[in-house]
Amino acid sequence: MSIAAQRPTADSGVESERLLRMYRSMIAIRQFEEQANDLYLRALMPGLTHLYQGEEGVAVGVCEALRREDYITSTHRGHGHCLAKGASVDLMFAELLGKEAGYCRGKGGSMHIADPATGNLGANAIVGGSAGIATGAAFSCKLLGNGRVTVCFFGEGALGQGVLYEVMNMAQLWKLPVIYVCENNLYNEYTHFSETTAGEILGRPAAFGVRAQSVDGQDVLAVHAAAMQLVNYARQGEGPGFLLCNTYRYRGHHVGDINREYYRTKQEEQRWLSERDPIKLLGEQLVERKLADPARLDGILSEVKAEIAKGVEFAIAAPYPPVEQASQDVYA
Amino acid sequence: MTLAEAIREALVEEMRRDARVCVLGEDVAEAGTPFKVLSGLVEEFGRERVIDTPISEAGFAGIGVGAAMTGLRPVVDIMFGDFLTLTMDQMVNQAAKIHYMSGGKWKVPMVLRTTMGAARRSAAQHSQSLHAWMSHVPGLKVVLPSTPYDAKGLLKAAIRDDNPVIFFEDKMMYKLKGPVPAEEYVIPLGRADVKRAGRDVTIVATSSMVQVALGAATMLDGIGISAEVIDPRTTWPLDEKTLIASAKKTSRAIVVDEGYGRYGVTGEIASVIAEGAFYNLDAPVRRIGAMHVPIPFSPPLEDATVPSEQAVFEAARELCGKN
Numbered sequence: 001m002s003i004a005a006q007r008p009t010a011d012s013g014v015e016s017e018r019l020l021r022m023y024r025s026m027i028a029i030r031q032f033e034e035q036a037n038d039l040y041l042r043a044l045m046p047g048l049t050h051l052y053q054g055e056e057g058v059a060v061g062v063c064e065a066l067r068r069e070d071y072i073t074s075t076h077r078g079h080g081h082c083l084a085k086g087a088s089v090d091l092m093f094a095e096l097l098g099k100e101a102g103y104c105r106g107k108g109g110s111m112h113i114a115d116p117a118t119g120n121l122g123a124n125a126i127v128g129g130s131a132g133i134a135t136g137a138a139f140s141c142k143l144l145g146n147g148r149v150t151v152c153f154f155g156e157g158a159l160g161q162g163v164l165y166e167v168m169n170m171a172q173l174w175k176l177p178v179i180y181v182c183e184n185n186l187y188n189e190y191t192h193f194s195e196t197t198a199g200e201i202l203g204r205p206a207a208f209g210v211r212a213q214s215v216d217g218q219d220v221l222a223v224h225a226a227a228m229q230l231v232n233y234a235r236q237g238e239g240p241g242f243l244l245c246n247t248y249r250y251r252g253h254h255v256g257d258i259n260r261e262y263y264r265t266k267q268e269e270q271r272w273l274s275e276r277d278p279i280k281l282l283g284e285q286l287v288e289r290k291l292a293d294p295a296r297l298d299g300i301l302s303e304v305k306a307e308i309a310k311g312v313e314f315a316i317a318a319p320y321p322p323v324e325q326a327s328q329d330v331y332a
Numbered sequence: 333m334t335l336a337e338a339i340r341e342a343l344v345e346e347m348r349r350d351a352r353v354c355v356l357g358e359d360v361a362e363a364g365t366p367f368k369v370l371s372g373l374v375e376e377f378g379r380e381r382v383i384d385t386p387i388s389e390a391g392f393a394g395i396g397v398g399a400a401m402t403g404l405r406p407v408v409d410i411m412f413g414d415f416l417t418l419t420m421d422q423m424v425n426q427a428a429k430i431h432y433m434s435g436g437k438w439k440v441p442m443v444l445r446t447t448m449g450a451a452r453r454s455a456a457q458h459s460q461s462l463h464a465w466m467s468h469v470p471g472l473k474v475v476l477p478s479t480p481y482d483a484k485g486l487l488k489a490a491i492r493d494d495n496p497v498i499f500f501e502d503k504m505m506y507k508l509k510g511p512v513p514a515e516e517y518v519i520p521l522g523r524a525d526v527k528r529a530g531r532d533v534t535i536v537a538t539s540s541m542v543q544v545a546l547g548a549a550t551m552l553d554g555i556g557i558s559a560e561v562i563d564p565r566t567t568w569p570l571d572e573k574t575l576i577a578s579a580k581k582t583s584r585a586i587v588v589d590e591g592y593g594r595y596g597v598t599g600e601i602a603s604v605i606a607e608g609a610f611y612n613l614d615a616p617v618r619r620i621g622a623m624h625v626p627i628p629f630s631p632p633l634e635d636a637t638v639p640s641e642q643a644v645f646e647a648a649r650e651l652c653g654k655n
Contacts, residue, residue, distance in 0.1 A: 071402065105435030114434035121401055122434055126425050132394010133426060139395050140402035143354065143380060150398075163421070166391025173386070329436035330470050332494035 016291040022064055022220055023286060024300050026056040026279045029080045031301075031308045032089055033251075036079065036096060036110075040255040044316065046098050049110040052080035054250035057278030058183050059084035061223025062151055062243070065231045071119045071137045071150040073130035076111045077249075078123030081153050086118035089308055093315035100321035101314075107321075107329065119148075128154060128161030131180075135167035138178035138240070149177040149234045151227075157188035159197055159204065168240065172208045177234035179227070179241040180205070183217065185249035190263045205242035217247030218276040221285075248272040336369045336506040338480035339445075342487035343370070343407065345516070347377050350405060353491055354381040356392050357409025357445075365409060367447075367506050393419035393444065397427045397496075400442035405491060410446040413500060414460045419444070427496035428471030441494045443487070448476075449502040449540055449590055450627045450638050459627035459634075461539075461589075464596040466498045467567040473497040473521055474567045478542035480510040482565055485519030493521060502540040502590075522569030526578070530560035533584040533648050536575055536601055537563060541588040541639060548644035557652050567597055575601060576608030583614040584651045588639050593621030618647045 033053050039045040052059070055077075063072070063084035074081040082092060087103065095102025096110050103113050114122035121137060124130040134152030141148040158164055159182065171178050188196050205212035211233060215226045223245055230241030250273060252260055260269075286292040333341070347353045355373060357365070361384045364371035374382040385392040389410055396408040410416060416423070427440045448461040467474045473495055477483035483501070490497040527542055528549055537545035542563045549559035562578050564571055579585040585605045587598040598619035605617050623637035649655070 073398075103435065104433060104437070107435050108433040112433040114430075114437055116437050121398065122430060122438065124426075126421055129421060129425060132391060132396075132422055133398035133401065135391075136395035136398020136400070136406075137402040138398075140399045140404045143399075144403055146403075163390045163394060166386070166388035167394060169386055169388065170391060170395065174383075329432045331473075332431050332436070332439045332441075 018064070019282070019286060019291055020300070022060050022224070023279070023282050023297070024304060025060045025084055026220065026282065027301055027304045028089070028308070029056045029059065029083050030279060031304050032079055032083060032092070035093070035308055035312050037251070037255055039096065039312070045096055047109060048254045048256055049096065050077040050254045051251040052077055054272060054277070055183055055185055055217065055247045056080055057220035057223050058181065058217045058245040058247055059153070061220040062181055062227040064224050065227040066149070066151060069119055070148050071121050071134070073121045073134040073150070073152050074113070074123035075130070075154055076123065076125045077155065078111065078113060078153070082113045082115065082120055082123065085120050087113065087115055087120065089311035090314040093311045094318050097315045097318070098320060099315055099318035100325070101318040105321055105325065105329070128158035128164050130154070131158070131161070131164045131167045135171050135176060135178050138171065138176035139174070141177055142174070147235060149179065149231055151179045151181055153181050153183065156182055156184040156193045156197065156201070159201060160188070165204070168205060168208050168210055171240040172210050175237060175239035177237070177240070179230045179234055179243060181227070181243045181245060183245050183247055185247050187249060187253070187263065189253045190257070192263065201244055202242070210240050210242050212242035212244065214244035214246065217245030218278045218281060220278050220282050248276065333480050333509065333512040334506060335477070335480045335483050335501070335508045335510070336367060338484040338512050339369055339487055339501065340371070340373065341512070342484040343373060344376065346488055346491045347381065352403060352405045353407065354383065354404055355407045355409060356383045356385055356396055358385055358387055358411055360384060360409050366411065367503065369506065370409070389415045389418035390422055393422040394426065396442045396444070397422055397430070397440055400440045400496070401430065401438050405441050407443045407445060407491060410444060412458050413446045413448045413462050414457050416446060416462050416466070423466070423472065423496065423498070424469050428469045431495070432471060439494045440496045443490045443497045443499055445499045445501065447503045448500045449504050450622070450634055451504055453629065453631060453634065455629040456626035461591040461622065463498070463500045463567055464591045467597065467600070471496065473569065475499045475521060475565065476539040476567065477501070477565065478539050478563050480508065480512050482519060482525065482563070484512055485517050486521065486565060488518045489521050492518070497521070500539065505540050508543070519565070521566045522571055524562055524564045524571035524574040526560065526574070527563050528559070528561040530558040530582065532558045532582055532652055533586065534560045534562060534578040534582045535586045535588060535644065535648065537561060537588040538567065538597060539590060541590055544639060544641050545588055545644055547641035548648060551641060551645045552648050555649065555654055557648060557654060559648060564601070570601070570604065572604050572608060575605055579605045579609040580612040583612055585613070586618040586620065586644065586647050586651065588620045588644055590622055590638060592624055593619050594624055596621055615651050618651055620644060620647060
């Protein structure tokens with residue numbers, strides 16, 4: 001039940017297939033998140049979750065540039081990254097509900113989805129907390145010479161964490177195959193990033209000599225093209241990259257953040273939704289370039305919805321882990 | 333062989349045995365660390381596996397975590413135990429929890445070697461013994477060798493362990509000499525060692541405090557008290573069975589550790605003994621730890637903060653009712 005599907009290697013697929021796959025993957029993330037929110041509202045999901053709607057172009061564009069065996073690290077707002085890297089919706093939902101069938105046997109929850117099978121080193125609930133891990137994975141890949149690259153996803157809030165700069169420095173010194181993908185969704189929780197971030201964001205990687213560029217995160221094809229370039233450099237041993245993706249978080253910081261007008265206007269939200277939606281933008285392109293007609297796109301939406309509904313059903317029906325498991329897996 | 337040589341030998345043997353083992357830290361390559369513990373390593377294994385890092389403890393500890401998850405077995409060198417504070421997110425929130433949070437899917441087979449111990453006139457930020465902090469965290473293992481023999485066998489076990497292990501070396505003990513056999517051996521983590529058998533009182537001691545306890549035991553011999561000295565060798569996993577059995581046998585116990593007494597290793601071990609040997613005890617368990625102050629610089633002040641042979645001797649004498 002993997003949404004990102006077992007894709008053929010980058011050069012064997014025809015262009016339209018690739019675009020439709022990316023379209024489908026973005027729809028899947030959007031629908032997954034809608035259902036996650038619904039599970040929260042129905043009080044079926046323990047705790048809170050941080051939704052990714054609006055940012056799908058980043059996860060999908062970047063992960064499309066990766067191979068299955070490449071690594072990623074993710075964040076508290078991580079469902080999109082995990083799905084785009086190939087996670088199954090049923091096991092994802094099961095984890096969100098704390099069920100034994102979940103990716104982490106119910107021990108991680110929404111913020112800690114991890115999956116060795118798809119190279120997912122884990123989502124991290126410490127802002128910037130996976131920068132070291134991602135760089136360490138790239139360190140391994142270089143030393144072992146296995147040709148893999150690692151993508152470290154983080155939000156612009158992590159730009160305030162010192163450890164990011166420590167590891168970026170080492171990544172550049174040692175020419176490690178790691179790409180730091182900064183998702184600037186404009187808000188560090190409830191605070192506009194301009195209030196927390198001095199100078200130019202790209203000036204920061206530039207200070208270490210890290211190859212950096214910024215891209216419209218709502219344009220999945222632009223994200224993909226930029227990511228592809230940085231991934232290729234990294235794979236060829238030319239060192240790390242930094243990709244700044246300018247994007248927007250449609251929902252609140254977490255599912256409970258409903259009244260947001262004290263930090264941003266409804267008009268602003270509406271503008272991004274109607275003018276800059278990554279799914280809509282790609283859909284329009286697909287139709288315009290005659291790669292798909294509206295009926296085909298609708299078909300994709302209903303297929304994905306059915307798959308997501310099955311995943312939710314599976315997770316709701318799945319049993320909780322037996323209490324004895326609380327003390328298992330502390331040590332390997 | 334000195335303790336420093338034993339540690340180097342363990343690393344060399346493990347690096348020869350397993351190409352995945354690498355060393356990361358400040359001044360670990362040509363400098364061989366300020367304590368010269370790693371001298372010669374880079375010459376044999378090269379700069380690919382013995383890596384000098386920038387002064388970025390959080391960063392390279394984090395790199396160690398990620399490297400451990402993806403196929404290497406890194407040994408991260410944190411020059412002074414005091415700098416563990418800089419690595420806390422990487423070790424406590426990341427390394428310690430990744431196996432559990434992932435439902436057992438990812439492993440973090442890394443070792444973090446660091447130092448502990450006062451009495452080097454290095455003042456408050458280069459003298460602390462912070463092993464209790466790390467022992468508090470589920471998911472970490474904590475090792476404190478007290479002899480060259482133990483250091484070598486325990487470090488080899490730590491490197492082969494699939495979990496994050498924090499390995500504390502007392503800086504004052506690097507030159508301590510002791511016998512180390514030529515043949516290969518590994519000491520399993522979680523097994524205490526009876527350093528000296530006795531009948532009247534059990535002295536549980538860690539790291540450099542083992543030498544203090546042995547000194548006190550010799551003094552106690554002189555007044556007819558036979559002390560048993562036990563070194564848990566790892567504060568987690570903790571060999572509760574051996575500690576309790578000894579306390580039951582002698583009916584009195586003292587715990588000596590160079591960390592702070594409050595909320596520390598002595599408190600934990602004392603409660604293990606109290607719970608496990610209560611009906612066999614003739615007296616409450618005594619605890620001796622560092623004075624609850626930042627470590628001062630001035631020699632007479634610093635010396636006063638560390639448990640001494642005399643203090644252990646006095647405590648044992650009182651406990652045994654000999655005045």
